[in-house]
Amino acid sequence: MKILHLDSNHPLLIQQLTELGFENHEDYTSSKETIEQKISNYEGVIIRSRFTLDKQFLTAANNLKFIGRLGAGLENIDTDFAKKQGIKLFSAPEGNRNAVGEHALAMLLGLLNKLRKADQEVRNGIWKREENRGYELDGKTVGIIGYGNMGKAFAKKLRGFDCEVLCYDIQENVANKDAKQVSLAEFQQKVDVVSLHTPLTEETKNIVNSTFINSIQKPFWFINTGRGKSVVTNDLVEALKSGKILGTGLDVLEYEKTSFENLFTSKMEMPEAFQYLIEAENVLLSPHIAGWTIESKEKLAQTIVDKIKAKIVNA
Numbered sequence: 621m622k623i624l625h626l627d628s629n630h631p632l633l634i635q636q637l638t639e640l641g642f643e644n645h646e647d648y649t650s651s652k653e654t655i656e657q658k659i660s661n662y663e664g665v666i667i668r669s670r671f672t673l674d675k676q677f678l679t680a681a682n683n684l685k686f687i688g689r690l691g692a693g694l695e696n697i698d699t700d701f702a703k704k705q706g707i708k709l710f711s712a713p714e715g716n717r718n719a720v721g722e723h724a725l726a727m728l729l730g731l732l733n734k735l736r737k738a739d740q741e742v743r744n745g746i747w748k749r750e751e752n753r754g755y756e757l758d759g760k761t762v763g764i765i766g767y768g769n770m771g772k773a774f775a776k777k778l779r780g781f782d783c784e785v786l787c788y789d790i791q792e793n794v795a796n797k798d799a800k801q802v803s804l805a806e807f808q809q810k811v812d813v814v815s816l817h818t819p820l821t822e823e824t825k826n827i828v829n830s831t832f833i834n835s836i837q838k839p840f841w842f843i844n845t846g847r848g849k850s851v852v853t854n855d856l857v858e859a860l861k862s863g864k865i866l867g868t869g870l871d872v873l874e875y876e877k878t879s880f881e882n883l884f885t886s887k888m889e890m891p892e893a894f895q896y897l898i899e900a901e902n903v904l905l906s907p908h909i910a911g912w913t914i915e916s917k918e919k920l921a922q923t924i925v926d927k928i929k930a931k932i933v934n935a
Contacts, residue, residue: 621685621932623664626655626671629690630921633666637925640933656680664932666690666924672878673697678705686710686932688924692717692770692911693819693847696878710927713769715920716911721773723910724815724845727869730904731841732757737901758782763811766818766846767794767801774815774845775799786810790823813841820847830855833864841867845910848872857893860900867902871910883907 622643625634634644642664647655652671659665659681666688667673673687675698684707687697692713702709730736733754741748760783764771767787775785775798787799788807795801802810814836818824828844828851842865844851853874859865875883875894897903 621663622661623666624655624659624662625666627666627668627690629666629668630917632918633690633921633925636922637928640925640929652677659684664688664928667696669696669878671696673702675701678702678707681707686928688712688928690715690920690924692720695820695847708931710924710931712920712923712927715923716913716916717769717773718919719913719916720770720817720845720910721775721777722913723871723906724774724817724843724869725777727843727845727871727904727906728762728813728815728841729757731843731867731869731902734902736904740901760784760812761786761810762813762815763788763807764799764815764817765789765807766816766824767791767799768817770845771815771817772796772798774817784810808835809837811836811840812838813843815843816846816850818846818850820849824850826850826852828852828856830858833859836864839864839866841865841869843869845871848874848876848908853891853893853897857896860896860902867904868897869904869906870897871906872908873905876908 622645623637625644625646626648628648637644656677659677660683663683663685665684668690673696678684678698678701686708687702688710689697690712692711694709694711697709699709734752738752758781762778762783762785764775764785764787767789771787775787778785779798785799786802786807787795788802788804816828833855851874856865856868860868873883875891897905
């Protein structure tokens with residue numbers, strides 16, 4: 621079988637797939653149209669997020685047996701059409717869930733302790749202690765929306781902080797020893813922190829909007845390491861201005877390109893809401909790197925190799 625790699629990844633991926641008997645080809649620069657002209661020569665594709673594998677692409681890939689995506693979600697693939705074509709789909713949320721859990725915790729602790737503001741002031745010779753008095757996580761109620769691989773990893777990191785951890789998920793019976801699954805009404809009533817860990821679907825697009833924000837009974841801190849388009853940024857900024865949201869940590873943004881590789885190409889494109897975010901003292905931003913650690917790069921590659929071996933080689 622021949623595999624076409626569309627994004628560069630950890631070297632072990634190609635090395636181990638070669639050892640399993642696959643012929644590996646790499647093309648990290650050609651356009652989607654160019655790839656479509658030769659994709660029928662391949663039985664496998666490995667991708668991160670360079671472009672969307674839509675119906676047109678998958679129709680051209682008439683010999684494709686599987687797609688491996690080095691990431692947690694499959695939103696850049698027309699999964700329904702792929703399954704109709706008999707194409708097996710492999711993602712790797714197991715590979716970067718620990719990294720996401722650590723990043724979400726880092727953002728939360730940074731917000732609670734006002735580390736961005738304090739760091740900037742000290743660098744400018746300003747020494748304000750009372751104004752930078754923070755909050756402790758101990759005794760808070762942390763609410764996790766989406767209790768799959770990423771949500772569970774974050775809950776695991778909260779062990780030892782003596783905080784109550786609640787989770788809300790559309791699936792039943794997903795709770796474990798690290799979080800109690802509750803109704804949406806109970807979630808809205810109790811939480812001090814909301815952390816979003818959902819994939820991007822039609823159901824989760826724009827779910828964090830003014831209606832959702834105002835349904836939370838208490839002012840709260842908000843963390844998003846899931847998908848940027850799950851949040852209506854204008855509504856988030858209004859809540860920051862009013863104090864309903866006490867602070868936010870955003871690893872992902874509504875404005876991201878679908879490839880996750882770019883944001884804005886010029887200042888002229890910058891929305892007013894984003895301008896507020898980059899200037900606000902109670903906002904932490906990172907460029908979609910929660911699952912992007914040295915260790916997760918290797919784990920993601922190994923996870924995909926293991927799934928291909930189990931479902932293709934040994935099937």
